[in-house]
Amino acid sequence: MPEPRKSRLVPEVDYAKDGKQTGFIRLFHSTHDSAYGFLPIPIVVVKNGEGPTALFTSGNHGDEYEGQVALTNLVKWLTPDMIRGRVIMLPMANYPAALAGRRVSPIDDLNMNRIFPGDPDGTVTRQIAHYIDSELIPLADLVIDLHSGGSSLNYIPTALAKQSADPVLYQKQLAALRAFGAPYTYIQGGAQGQGGDQTLGSGADRRGRISLGTELGGAGAVNASGLAIAERGLRNLLVHLGILGAEHFVEPPVPTRFLDVRGPEMYVYAPDNGVFEPLVELGDMVTPGTPAACIHIPETPWLPPIEIAFKAAGIVMCKRIPARTKRGDCLFHLASDLAV
Numbered sequence: 001m002p003e004p005r006k007s008r009l010v011p012e013v014d015y016a017k018d019g020k021q022t023g024f025i026r027l028f029h030s031t032h033d034s035a036y037g038f039l040p041i042p043i044v045v046v047k048n049g050e051g052p053t054a055l056f057t058s059g060n061h062g063d064e065y066e067g068q069v070a071l072t073n074l075v076k077w078l079t080p081d082m083i084r085g086r087v088i089m090l091p092m093a094n095y096p097a098a099l100a101g102r103r104v105s106p107i108d109d110l111n112m113n114r115i116f117p118g119d120p121d122g123t124v125t126r127q128i129a130h131y132i133d134s135e136l137i138p139l140a141d142l143v144i145d146l147h148s149g150g151s152s153l154n155y156i157p158t159a160l161a162k163q164s165a166d167p168v169l170y171q172k173q174l175a176a177l178r179a180f181g182a183p184y185t186y187i188q189g190g191a192q193g194q195g196g197d198q199t200l201g202s203g204a205d206r207r208g209r210i211s212l213g214t215e216l217g218g219a220g221a222v223n224a225s226g227l228a229i230a231e232r233g234l235r236n237l238l239v240h241l242g243i244l245g246a247e248h249f250v251e252p253p254v255p256t257r258f259l260d261v262r263g264p265e266m267y268v269y270a271p272d273n274g275v276f277e278p279l280v281e282l283g284d285m286v287t288p289g290t291p292a293a294c295i296h297i298p299e300t301p302w303l304p305p306i307e308i309a310f311k312a313a314g315i316v317m318c319k320r321i322p323a324r325t326k327r328g329d330c331l332f333h334l335a336s337d338l339a340v
Helices: 065-078 096-099 125-141 166-180 200-206 222-240
Strands: 018-026 038-048 053-058 085-090 142-146 153-155 157-161 185-189 210-215 257-263 266-271 274-278 291-296 306-309 314-322 330-335
Touching: 018 125, 038 096, 053 065, 053 125, 053 222, 065 085, 065 142, 065 222, 085 125, 096 125, 125 200, 142 222, 142 266, 157 166, 157 200, 157 314, 166 210, 185 314, 200 210, 210 222, 257 314, 274 330, 291 314, 291 330
Parallel strands: 053 085, 053 142, 142 210, 157 185, 185 257
Antiparallel strands: 018 038, 038 085, 153 314, 157 210, 257 330, 266 330, 274 291, 291 306, 314 330
16 A cells, blocks of 8 residues: 655644744745745644643634634633643634635635545645645544634524544534533534535544534624634633643533534525525524525516425524525525434
8 A cells, every 4th residue: 555645734833842833834835926935824833741632723714704713812812831732723724715715715716624635736725624634633632623604604603513423422522512612502414515524524533533613603704702602612622621721611601502404404595596585584493384585586576586485493593694696505504403
C-alpha cells in the first residue's frame, strides 16, 4: 500500500509546544498577482501540559458569523495558565470564503463542508479540508464545527450532531451536547442535503472523535442569542473535557431539548420559481397539512400563487431568508421531539 499523501500546508505553530501561539497555516497559492504567495489561515493553539485536546472551528461557511465572533472572543480570553491540555482554534477555517463573506470559496467555488476528507493535491478548498481532516482532527478528543444559517437561512439557535454509529461514542456526543447547553439540540441522520458523510463533523466521527455542530442563527448577521449560547457552550465544553476548571461552568438556563431531523418529510422545498411568502415563523408548532408558504409569480401576476403545506409535524427550526426563490430551494425544516 502506498503511503497516504501528506498535506502541502505549513503551520506556523507547533502543536506540541506549551503556551499560547498565534499564527497562520500557510497554503501556498501562486497567482498572477503573487507568484510565491500564500493564503494565511489564522490559527491559535493554547496548551498547558498533558491532557485532552479540543478542536474548535468556524468559518467553514464564510457567511456564518456567530461562530467566528465566538472563537475570536475565546482566543483573546483563554490563557495557558487557565487550562490543562490543549485547545486548537480555527476561526476562519475556509479562509477565502470567510474573507469574502460567502458560503463557498471565491477561488474554486467549492463548499468545504461537502468535500471532506479533501485532497492534498486538489484545489484550495480541497487542500484546506484535507489538512483539517488529516492533521488537526487526529490531534483532538472533541471537535465542534460552529455553523449558522448563512445568507439564505435563519435558525433557532441550536446545537446538533450526526448520530455516531458507535453507541459508546454516541453517548459521549449526548453528554457533550448537554454540557454545551443550547436550548435545542437536534440529531440528524446525515442525509445528502445535510452533507452526507462529506462534512467536517463526519470526518471527526470517522476517526472516533466526539463530533458536534451548531446552527446559531444566520440571515447573514450576528444573532446575539446564538452568540451568547456559543460563548457559554464553548467554555462549558472545555470544563466537560477537563481542560478548564469547574468554576468556569455556567449552568444553562434550561436543559437542552433533544429533537430529531432525519426524514425527507421534515424539509419543505420550493416547487417552482417565484417570490416566497412564509406563512409560519421560527418556533411555530405545525402538523401535517398546516399551510407553510405561498410562491407568488409576479412574471405572470394573473396566475394564482402556489400553495405549499407541511407533510410532517414538528417545530419550525429553520426558514429561508431571501424572498426571491427558485425550484429546489429549501424554505423550511422541522424537528420533532426525540427520546434519548
